[in-house]
Amino acid sequence: MAKYRECEKCGAALDHGEVCDCESKGQEEKDVLYEANRAAIREALAAEVLITLEKKAGSETFRRKIEASSASAALNGLAVLLREYAALVGLNPVEILALLATVLTVPAPAGKERAKEE
């Protein structure tokens, strides 16, 4: 007793649980895009990172340069910087992180958002 169903996209008759060709082709394309995206992310993570922070004007000097061989090494550098900054201003590093999380999750003003997408 076979159960049939129709593909919602192309109307082909399918056995129960069978994935239609039209969908698996789409999935293959998605997989290719996903893999390309992952490869790009891996490449970006492995690339050298240079972060320069500078604060002049009135200067309670804040000049740091983080040069790292990879993104994870750069994050380690940022963690050290964050810990030092927390000690400097007398806060817990977690409080600094909470502040950063707030700043990072505040939606960008509509104008800036549009400029970024262009």
Ligand SMILES: [Zn+2]
């Ligand atoms: Zn189909």
